[in-house]
Amino acid sequence: MHTILLVCLALAAAVHPALGQDALRGKRLYHEVGRLSGAGVSCIDCHGGLPGALHGIGRVGDDPARIDYAIGAVTQMTPLRGRLSRQDMADLAAYVARPAVPSPEPRVSTSGAASLPYMPDRLEFAGAATGMVRLSNAGAVALRLDARPALAGEHAPRFAIAEATCAEGLVLGEGESCTVTIAFVPDAGPGLRLAVLRLAHDWIGGATSVPLIGRLSP
Numbered sequence: 001m002h003t004i005l006l007v008c009l010a011l012a013a014a015v016h017p018a019l020g021q022d023a024l025r026g027k028r029l030y031h032e033v034g035r036l037s038g039a040g041v042s043c044i045d046c047h048g049g050l051p052g053a054l055h056g057i058g059r060v061g062d063d064p065a066r067i068d069y070a071i072g073a074v075t076q077m078t079p080l081r082g083r084l085s086r087q088d089m090a091d092l093a094a095y096v097a098r099p100a101v102p103s104p105e106p107r108v109s110t111s112g113a114a115s116l117p118y119m120p121d122r123l124e125f126a127g128a129a130t131g132m133v134r135l136s137n138a139g140a141v142a143l144r145l146d147a148r149p150a151l152a153g154e155h156a157p158r159f160a161i162a163e164a165t166c167a168e169g170l171v172l173g174e175g176e177s178c179t180v181t182i183a184f185v186p187d188a189g190p191g192l193r194l195a196v197l198r199l200a201h202d203w204i205g206g207a208t209s210v211p212l213i214g215r216l217s218p
């Protein structure tokens, strides 16, 4: 009887490594458990980025019980009460122990009108023109795009997606990238035209957003 149980447990652990400790999932939780659980605050907001040791977070490595205790005992952590499962705590503790765990690393670069100051993570226009946004994955774990590129924001109608290799379902392996060509279609009148290109994906934040800025002089 006992032997059968042990064999089953061993098999479950082998088939479902996720039931053990998943440092990659823990990394995501550390950064956005506030958004995912409704708590509103995430570990990184108070404990800072890892590796680091703000408020003793470094002592948590592979010790999920310490997280459980802290959630009950630390006043500042009250918003997290009742929102983390045992699996969440195990994964968080695994991440604290292995902050260098390979993960997706979305990066944005842009190329646009050459006369404007080079801002690598946003796209600026001074008049009708096109510019390009490149999303790349600098991490060793694949990044998956969850939706096609979308425009949002106050002046979204002033921008258009002219061409895109970024597409729903696209998987970017390490070092791979995709692009979106944006056309700025100015209307009359001076001032700023602001929008955002949203690239939804399966990593922290659920999306990478790239500001689009049109500056029209009088």
Ligand code: HEC
Residues within 6 Å of the ligand: 030, 033, 041, 042, 043, 044, 045, 046, 047, 055, 056, 057, 059, 060, 066, 067, 070, 074, 076, 077, 080, 092
């Ligand atoms: C709103 C701020 C805040 C958030 C969010 C927060 N903590 Fe804390 N946490 C603290 C503070 C402040 C302390 C230190 C309390 C002290 O030293 O008296 C602490 C202490 C701890 C401790 C105790 C460290 C020890 O010495 O044993 C652990 C473990 C811990 N936090 C884990 C986490 C984890 C994991 C998360 C995310 C799920 C998290 N905390 C989110 C503020 C926060």
